Amino acid sequence: MSKLHLVFGGRVKDPRGLDFDLDSIDLVGIYDSYAAAEDAWRGRAQGTVDDAEMKYVVVHLHRLLEPDAEGISRPRESA
Secondary structure, eight states, X not given: OXXXXXXXEEEBSSTTSOOBOGGGOEEEEEESSHHHHHHHHHHHHHHTTTOTTEEEEXXXXXXXXXXXXXXXXXXXXXX
């Protein structure tokens, strides 16, 4: 399985947090490597560096899809 990464951003209510205004979400894209996602993140984040209420993030989708592969436990499946 590819290690998928989602890059998105938008306006946040508090620059120290991740409470995004859902009306302003900018979905940048999904990338198959962290390096590609970081490049996309950096490009968007640098474009909004003067706006403290704009934030972009990289989400490791592969960790959500297969948490055991990253050493994160998940609930057992019922039989």
